[in-house]
Amino acid sequence: MRSTTAFGTNSRLACACFWPYIVHEPHSMSAARRSPADLARRTAKALAGRQRAHDPFRRETFALPREAAREKAREMFRRFPKAAYMTEIESWRVLPGDRIEFTVRRLPSAD
Secondary structure, eight states: OOOOBTTBSOHHHHHHHHHHHHSOOTTOHHHHHTOHHHHHHHHHHHHHHHHHHHOOOEEEEEEEEHHHHHHHHHHHHHHSOHHHHOOEEEEEEEETTTEEEEEEEEOSSOO
């Protein structure tokens, strides 16, 4: 006798397809390869490698006291004008001891 479920008429087929996700088998390689965290980690690693290969920008990261960080940012914009090198402060954060960490992104040459 066949019963109808949300997966269609064959519920055994549905269980077989989703079994590695339902039952955690710590020693099974297939269960470890199919975990969502592992999939996310592998996908992020693949995407990160691809983006770096095709990214034309150069990045420099500095961690300096607040006033020295301001002066370094001004110097970078003087040396590599935004109009020619597309220079920008990509990210920044405040570190303990009133230090600023920032990343300057720019093109390698002016065209």
